[in-house]
Amino acid sequence: MTSHSFLIARPDKKPLFASPDGVNEIAHASDWIPIGWLAMFEPRDVQLVEEPPESHTYDPETITRCPTLMRKKDAAIDMLQKRRAKLSKILPPYLQEQLGGLEKAVRSSPLPYVQLVVSDLDMFASPGSERSLRQLISTLDGDDVKQWRNLLAHVDTEMGKDLSKVQFPELNGTAAIVGYLPEKFAVPTKAETPKPVAKQNAKAKPGQKGKAQPKKQQAGTAKKKPWWKFW
Helix, strand or coil: CEEEEEEEECCCCCCCCCCCCCCEEEEECCCCCCCHHHHCCCHHHHHEECCCCCCCCCCCCCCCCCEEEEEEHHHHHHHHHHHHHCCCCCHHHHHHHHHHHHHHHHCCCCCEEEEEEECCHHHCCCCHHHHHHHHHHHCCCCHHHHHHHHHHHCCCCCCCCCCEEEEECCCCHHHHHCCEECCHHHCCHHHHCCCCCCCCCCCCCCCCCCCCCCCCCCCCCCCCCCCCHCC
C-alpha cells in the first residue's frame, strides 16, 4: 500500500494526527516528504501528536505518537523564500520554478496555519522518529554532504561526491520537490511545455530546396505588353 504525506491548512495551532480526507488540503505526496515542504519549517516546529480514540487503529495500551510540523502560514512562506537561495545550488531551473507554484498554493489558503502530516508514512511510525524529522529539516541550513545525501535519498534522488553532482529523477523530480499541487498551481516542466509550431512559409535553410518565390520586378523597367495591345 502506498504511504502518503499531506500539507494542510489549519485555523489554529492545534495539530491533527491525520489528514481529514482532503479537507483544507494544500498538497499531498507519496512515499516521502517533498524537499520544498521541509524548507518551510524549522527543527523547533516538530512536535508529537497522539492518535485520537476515534481512529480505527487506536489501541489504548499502545497509543501511537507521531511527529508533525506546524507553523504560521506567513512564517512558512518567509522560510521557504529564505531557503530558495540554498536550494538553487542543487535544483535545476525547471525544479526551482516548482517552488513558486508551492508558494502560491500556500498563499491561497485563507487559514493562518499550515501543518505537515506524516502519520501515514511508515518511517515516522516508530518511537524517536521526531529526531529523524528534525535532522531532515536542519540539513537544509548546512553543507554537510552526508546529511544532504540522506535527505536526497529520502526523495529517491541520487547525489555524487558533492552538491554539484545531484541527479533528480526525470519522471518524478517535481514530486520530490513539491509533491502534487492542485492543477491551477502546478508549474509545467520542460517536458510538459508545448513546442512552438513551425511556420508554414519558413525560409529554406542553406542546402535545402524551399518553395520557389516569384522574382521581384526591377524598378524603372516597364512590363512588356503583348503584341495585340499595340493595335
